[in-house]
Amino acid sequence: xxxxxxxxxxxxxxxxxxxxxxxxxxxxxxxxxxxxxxxxxxxxxxxxxxxxxxxxxxxxxxxxxxxxxxxxxxxxxxxxxxxxxxxxxxxxxxxxxxxxxxxxxxxxxxxxxxxxxxxxxxxxxxxxxxxxxxxxxxxxxxxxxxxxxxxxxxxxxxxxxxxxxxxxxxxxxxxxxxxxxxxxxxxxxxxxxxxxxxxxxxxxxxxxxxxxxxxxxxxxxxxxxxxxxxxxxxxxxxxxxxxxxxxxxxxxxxxxxxxxxxxxxxxxxxxxxxxxxxxxxxxxxxxxxxxxxxxxxxxxxxxxxxxxxxxxxxxxxxxxxxxxxxxxxxxxxxxxxxxxxxxxxxxxxxxxxxxxxxxxxxxxxxxxxxxxxxxxxxxxxxxxxxxxxxxxxxxxxxxxxxxxxxxxxxxxxxxxxxxxxxxxxxxxxxxxxxx
Amino acid sequence: xxxxxxxxxxxxxxxxxxxxxxxxxxxxxxxxxxxxxxxxxxxxxxxxxxxxxxxxxxxxxxxxxxxxxxxxxxxxxxxxxxxxxxxxxxxxxxxxxxxxxxxxxxxxxxxxxxxxxxxxxxxxxxxxxxxxxxxxxxxxxxxxxxxxxxxxxxxxxxxxxxxxxxxxxxxxxxxxxxxxxxxxxxxxxxxxxxxxxxxxxxxxxxxxxxxxxxxxxxxxxxxxxxxxxxxxxxxxxxxxxxxxxxxxxxx
Numbered sequence: 001x002x003x004x005x006x007x008x009x010x011x012x013x014x015x016x017x018x019x020x021x022x023x024x025x026x027x028x029x030x031x032x033x034x035x036x037x038x039x040x041x042x043x044x045x046x047x048x049x050x051x052x053x054x055x056x057x058x059x060x061x062x063x064x065x066x067x068x069x070x071x072x073x074x075x076x077x078x079x080x081x082x083x084x085x086x087x088x089x090x091x092x093x094x095x096x097x098x099x100x101x102x103x104x105x106x107x108x109x110x111x112x113x114x115x116x117x118x119x120x121x122x123x124x125x126x127x128x129x130x131x132x133x134x135x136x137x138x139x140x141x142x143x144x145x146x147x148x149x150x151x152x153x154x155x156x157x158x159x160x161x162x163x164x165x166x167x168x169x170x171x172x173x174x175x176x177x178x179x180x181x182x183x184x185x186x187x188x189x190x191x192x193x194x195x196x197x198x199x200x201x202x203x204x205x206x207x208x209x210x211x212x213x214x215x216x217x218x219x220x221x222x223x224x225x226x227x228x229x230x231x232x233x234x235x236x237x238x239x240x241x242x243x244x245x246x247x248x249x250x251x252x253x254x255x256x257x258x259x260x261x262x263x264x265x266x267x268x269x270x271x272x273x274x275x276x277x278x279x280x281x282x283x284x285x286x287x288x289x290x291x292x293x294x295x296x297x298x299x300x301x302x303x304x305x306x307x308x309x310x311x312x313x314x315x316x317x318x319x320x321x322x323x324x325x326x327x328x329x330x331x332x333x334x335x336x337x338x339x340x341x342x343x344x345x346x347x348x349x350x351x352x353x354x355x356x357x358x359x360x361x362x363x364x365x366x367x368x369x370x371x372x373x374x375x376x377x378x379x380x381x382x383x384x385x386x387x388x389x390x391x392x393x394x395x396x397x398x399x400x401x402x403x404x405x406x407x408x409x410x411x412x413x414x415x416x417x418x419x420x421x422x423x424x425x426x427x428x429x430x431x432x433x434x435x
Numbered sequence: 436x437x438x439x440x441x442x443x444x445x446x447x448x449x450x451x452x453x454x455x456x457x458x459x460x461x462x463x464x465x466x467x468x469x470x471x472x473x474x475x476x477x478x479x480x481x482x483x484x485x486x487x488x489x490x491x492x493x494x495x496x497x498x499x500x501x502x503x504x505x506x507x508x509x510x511x512x513x514x515x516x517x518x519x520x521x522x523x524x525x526x527x528x529x530x531x532x533x534x535x536x537x538x539x540x541x542x543x544x545x546x547x548x549x550x551x552x553x554x555x556x557x558x559x560x561x562x563x564x565x566x567x568x569x570x571x572x573x574x575x576x577x578x579x580x581x582x583x584x585x586x587x588x589x590x591x592x593x594x595x596x597x598x599x600x601x602x603x604x605x606x607x608x609x610x611x612x613x614x615x616x617x618x619x620x621x622x623x624x625x626x627x628x629x630x631x632x633x634x635x636x637x638x639x640x641x642x643x644x645x646x647x648x649x650x651x652x653x654x655x656x657x658x659x660x661x662x663x664x665x666x667x668x669x670x671x672x673x674x675x676x677x678x679x680x681x682x683x684x685x686x
Contacts, residue, residue, distance in 0.1 A: 343648045379488070381527055384521065384525040386508065387485050387510075387543075388539035388595065389510050389543045389546065394538060399527070401530075402670065405529050406528070
């Protein structure tokens with residue numbers, strides 16, 4: 001007999017449940033959608049926020065780390081979205097989709113071959129499903145699905161080679177609320193697209209947000225993604241990027257993680273079609289008391305899939321970075337090639353890195369490897385630079401730049417590479433030059 | 436001019452004493468060689484001069500052109516005119532050789548109160564120095580020392596010295612890992628830098644290098660002290676007889 005101990009609900013958990021009771025009738029969607037939302041909340045009622053006894057959340061114990069839940073950002077039809085300055089796109093020629101506090105505000109200059117439906121409309125029409133109840137580790141998706149009211153559904157038409165980069169900027173006005181946004185992207189057969197995701201909020205504002213972006217990449221299609229988590233220094237960010245790869249498709253994803261006080265950015269990739277390729281990388285740069293969790297799941301379900309997973313972290317002060325990477329190779333997924341590495345540099349005695357690479361292989365003819373390193377900056381490298389007259393801070397900057405830049409190698413000679421380099425330089429300018 | 440007076444140094448981590456009272460003066464314009472058996476403290480001496488933090492100086496001083504450099508950080512010593520050519524030049528993936536050279540040169544110029552070099556001026560200087568040492572532009576485009584052969588690494592060291600124009604150059608076993616041809620290129624590079632305003636300390640195991648870089652004075656270092664000093668013939672004597680006799684004689 002299973003004895004379920006009665007769990008004491010935290011203040012935050014109670015706030016989530018109460019917010020749902022208040023909001024459920026106003027959230028967009030037909031009855032199926034509402035029923036999906038209710039299922040998620042029924043599960044939440046049992047399980048609460050994920051905590052350290054949920055294996056996948058061991059190092060990011062949300063129950064402890066999220067003590068309070070901010071009020072839910074107003075849904076649709078409850079007045080105008082707050083005014084806030086929208087930054088120019090990172091790439092000059094990019095189209096821009098702007099989401100403020102979880103509400104789609106505008107979509108400018110979308111290139112030919114790309115169509116957008118506001119998520120609120122797609123939900124109202126029932127053309128998009130939020131999916132049903134899942135397992136306790138899917139807390140981000142559950143929270144998002146229960147509350148999300150807007151975002152976008154984006155389609156890249158079959159065969160459309162879209163050169164113009166599309167930037168999805170999700171920003172918070174700074175009102176201390178919890179907001180949720182979801183973007184569903186469908187990349188048609190043989191199509192290609194470049195997408196920049198930016199998640200930003202002002203410093204000092206205790207905003208909370210969840211962002212779920214789901215990419216369905218059809219046969220022979222390709223997608224280049226770069227995702228910036230640059231939230232303000234008091235923000236909580238819960239992100240989930242889902243990639244569903246069909247046959248002979250190619251997806252690239254580079255995470256730049258430098259923001260938020262507390263963040264968890266999950267990536268979930270499924271190889272559903274043969275001969276597909278995934279290159280995923282991460283550059284994490286944290287300081288002060290930041291907690292940044294990058295968690296990756298790659299499921300090789302079918303044969304002849306190749307994947308590379310390359311993660312670089314630099315951690316200063318009392319910050320903590322978590323990397324969890326789990327690659328599962330199913331019994332059918334013969335000839336899979338998966339190469340995962342995670343390297344971290346700790347810049348202070350109190351900095352903390354947790355690396356948990358996992359390989360679960362059920363096929364017998366595969367080439368899979370993972371490697372993890374964690375350490376201080378190499379004194380011999382530093383001395384070589386010093387011995388040439390380069391001052392300490394400059395020498396450190398050069399070495400950190402070199403170390404982090406390797407995370408952007410998947411975008412050699414690609415416009416995203418310079419975006420990554422700019423982000424690295426900016427962070428180093430503010431942080432590493434201090435030492 | 437480099438003056439080393441009663442220098443005592445130990446390994447910072449475990450306190451092992453390596454240098455036990457080194458006295459050495461290299462007047463401006465002279466080339467001095469230090470020879471000695473394995474473990475005599477040759478490389479330690481070069482690191483202590485350059486300011487590596489793994490070593491602790493417990494006694495004595497090092498003067499560069501009259502100024503005590505022991506209180507200076509490694510980069511300040513370099514900018515004061517000291518250059519160490521490493522026995523094992525470090526590979527730094529991700530740092531382009533050109534970026535490194537430019538950063539180093541500009542740091543030096545800044546310390547001397549000079550303007551940074553413009554890109555065309557920098558390129559011109561590097562091309563000129565590189566050509567003298569048979570260093571191709573292709574090599575300079577690669578990350579620092581990554582994938583360089585032993586000879587290429589040593590040539591790169593000498594090119595850096597040529598760019599930075601130090602007043603004192605310390606060459607730590609620059610001959611190690613070089614074949615005869617590479618040795619000649621490196622030695623020619625060093626000889627081209629010899630001049631009335633520059634001194635060298637050449638550290639080596641073997642006399643062979645000193646056929647190419649002919650020293651004014653040869654010292655023998657053993658057990659952390661200089662036990663014998665002579666002219667270039669001392670190197671030949673060591674090559675013929677080994678270190679044992681001289682060490683026994685000094686003891």
